[in-house]
Amino acid sequence: MDNRQKVTIKDVAREAGCGIATASRVLNKSGPASPEVRARVETAAQDLGFSFSALGRALQGGRSMTIGCLVPSLANPVFAEAVQGVQETLAGTGYQLLIASSNYDGEADNEAIATLAAKEVDGLIVTMVAPERSAALKQARQRGLPVSLMFHDPIDGFLTAHVDNFEAAREVARRFADLGHRQTAFLALRFSTSDRSRNRYAGFHAGCRARGMPDPALIELGEAEANTPELLAAILAAHQGLTAIFASNDFLAIAVQKAARLMGKSVPRDLSVVGFDGIEIGRLLDVPLATIETAPDAMGRQAAQTLLDMMQGNPGVQRPPLPFDFRAGATLAPPRTKSRDDDQVRPRPPSVHSLKTDLKQG
Amino acid sequence: MDNRQKVTIKDVAREAGCGIATASRVLNKSGPASPEVRARVETAAQDLGFSFSALGRALQGGRSMTIGCLVPSLANPVFAEAVQGVQETLAGTGYQLLIASSNYDGEADNEAIATLAAKEVDGLIVTMVAPERSAALKQARQRGLPVSLMFHDPIDGFLTAHVDNFEAAREVARRFADLGHRQTAFLALRFSTSDRSRNRYAGFHAGCRARGMPDPALIELGEAEANTPELLAAILAAHQGLTAIFASNDFLAIAVQKAARLMGKSVPRDLSVVGFDGIEIGRLLDVPLATIETAPDAMGRQAAQTLLDMMQGNPGVQRPPLPFDFRAGATLAPPRTKSRDDDQVRPRPPSVHSLKTDLKQG
DNA sequence: TACCCGCGTGGAAACGTTTCCACATGAGTA
């Protein structure tokens, strides 16, 4: 039952009654051959159900036609979409994708890179915890492996497909300021293992400073709190007086809304929430999420394109950051004017608004 | 600059002053060697920065330690999570994942399988348009390649990790019936290219019949309508009198809510919505989505485990469907009691209900 | 007639492994 025998080009040559070299030339259309031999080889290949072994080819040719890709996790739609973008760009080029994921573990990161390199990939597309400090990555590059980064802000000596996290986060601060918010917080998961989160915080922080707002609170969450609205609510409750929260990704921002609801707060009346990433679903929500909209698939496509360029021998050039869009959504509003009565809303006096506007323009 | 020379075991042997065979034995700990030679080889390998080429190994050993995985798209979180599950199970086994995606194209499906097979993968984990009709898949299996399916309902001769789509959908019909719904619809994207959608519809249909409800309307959407709430609203508006919608996936269900809102309908008061899949985010929504909760990552893990078993020579056995859970959420309620006032529906005379029931039973 | 050239063809090396086999060397036994 187990018909495990492989059909090799040798078999085809024997069947066609010619030499291996000739068979190879015919099947690859890579050299001369008389019409008769050509025909014999082709029918032989057909009959035997021959197909080339990529292994033998790779070993001989020095190119595996495989490119390695490392991302933290495919469970995060942002990375999954990016990988999908990579796939789309690679489709039709003959390259296949060898995928590894590290679960945000810097150790696993390094191992994965080493394994991919051992598999003789022709290039690497990578998002990892700390590319600038990865020995394996450095070694891979020294061996001449082209490397293309995704999501990372530019690092000396690497090309990367990214958005300007700092600038985007500063934009959020500006929006908050324009609306009159002062007490804000930045919410992040895995802050320590993500340069993206750190850069977003830095930009947000700088933006707040620039507008004369108090420094934002930095709230770092564990996996558990992020997935359990009750826990998240408890944490948020500990921070008094917040009127606006900037979450490091959309997933978190949606969780915040849920938590706010548990706390009896209304979004955006009592609390404004802005996310980051612009995942598809955010737009379809009943109350569309305000967020920095980026295009993870575009990032994947750019990273793949850059890698293709490098593999063709071009030195490659760092492209400018991909554009982001501030999507207003419906989770962002001016803070409630703190009034005497109970903790319910009341319309802001128009004067306040104009005042702020003037301030902004001055 | 381009230090592209590879360090092979030959180099190590020369540096250590011994034969290739000995070097191989030492580095693999696969045979005897005197302590001195052992030491010389190890330091030589260290100094030269040697690492094995998986290519040479695969060619010689007949096993590539790579398994191929084909899914329709990584942009769909359901598949992305499944692949992540596969990764998790494979981690530590030494196997790497070669990924392909087909964009729901049956043609691309076949090509991808062929390419993966050419790369000499040791096994295949597959979700495709029509596995039972794929020539490439059949051929791969005839060559002795173990194949493990994901998401597909059982197909003759294949092992699959799946949920019972039919049964789950019937459960939805039951819930609708219990609440008193009668006019329902089934909403699907790519109905024709997905056996899952078709089975869900079949189960839903059967469930409705069994409870004496009218047959559900079948609404098939294009990509554009699914992503544009306005278009979706228009389509829904064309179907008068619907009180409950069963969407073939959560993404669609969320879009329906948005569309309902555009139509001035409130969920679940005017319209109940139930999804399928149980993606993470659905639970965090302000109004949690009612859905059939499945575990895509568990599906990936089971498929991977099955494949590992098969690769170890076990014949492998079809496991029972993975469990699903009906999550009530907050988008499901009894239909509104139809009152006189505005242009809303009006109660059907009870007689009709009994009539249908009688019809079915007769 | 002798020579050259182009063309179709096949042998063989190379890619990096693993592993079978044979060869030494030394110790132990008869």
Add this chain to the structure above:
DNA sequence: TACTCATGTGGAAACGTTTCCACGCGGGTA
């Protein structure tokens, strides 16, 4: 002393390709 045996070692084949090179053979020119 002569034999066996275990042990460490290296040569070489094999895995499936591609490609360099050489060879034979025909037709053209000198």
